[in-house]
Amino acid sequence: MAQSPIMNVMRGAVEKAGRALRRDFGEIENLQVSKKGPGDFVTNADLKAEKILFEELSEARPGYGFLLEEKGKIEGADKTHRWIIDPLDGTTNFMHGLPHFAISVALERDGTLVSGMIYNPITDEMFYGERGQGAYGPGGRLRVAGRQKLQDCVISSGMLLHDTKNGRIDSPISADNLVPLVGDFRTMGSAALDLAYVAAGRLDGYVEIGLSPWNMAAGIVLLREAGGLVSDEKNRNKSLLSGNVVAGNEAVHGALLSHLIK
Ligand code: IPD
Ligand code: CA
DSSP states (O other), X not given: OOOOHHHXXXXXXXXXXXXXXXHHHHHHHHHHTSTTOSHHHHHHHHHHHXXXXXXXXXXXXXXXXXXXXXXXXXOOSEEEEEEEEEEEEOHHHHHTTOSOOEEEEEEEETTEEEEEEEEETTTTEEEEEETTTEEEETTEEOOOOOOOOGGGOEEEESOXXXXXXXXXXXXXXXXXXXXXXXXXXXXOSOHHHHXXXXXXXXXXXEEESSOOHHHHHHHHHHHHHTTOEEEOTTSOSOHHHHOOEEEESHHHHHHHHXXXXX
């Protein structure tokens, strides 16, 4: 795919932040043995990656606003554009030396998600896409998997039993409901990579509650461009607001919605 100028800007920033995360991840093994664990070190790695993304993107596109996981909202002079960024999605994996985490960067224009990029700096896998232009990954164009029946599907999720962010235990989606219905179940610890993997056809579906916009914004762009459907648990296009995501091809998305919602 010919790279658009905005994709080149995103790639440059994401790869630079990825190099920093990769270096820091190399230190994690040494810190596991300490009693305190690598917590503070990971927080610093996260902040460092966010700072790189903020600086690189601000320089390339002055005036665009930001929604950053760590620093929060930064208003820009240009009110029509906003970056939505998770500098390290999969923090728990990173902290435990598990090489499954990603940088997630999305661009919103006039309130619509238009570009997304998700990068795992350890596997060096980049997933990216633009609204109306398709989504791409290591093997070329991304397409969601074609399986139709939940019992043939591998479905992923995070913590389904509790909505940790809102402290709810009466979540609309529960592992008790999900696990008996599906072929197999995964919980891998990075919402961004879960969405990228559904877009790439590696996973058949994904469902999670209580996410933050930065965990999912880029993944939503990729998934739609890969021919998938993504909504909240009430089938509304409001995942960014509600924090709840149900994703898959049309059949899987529909089946997940109908089986899982109480
Ligand atoms: C977390 C990951 C995880 C999901 C959590 C998120 P973080 O993001 O995406 O998969 O289950 O809800 O908070 O904290 O690593 O950026
Ligand atoms: Ca994060």
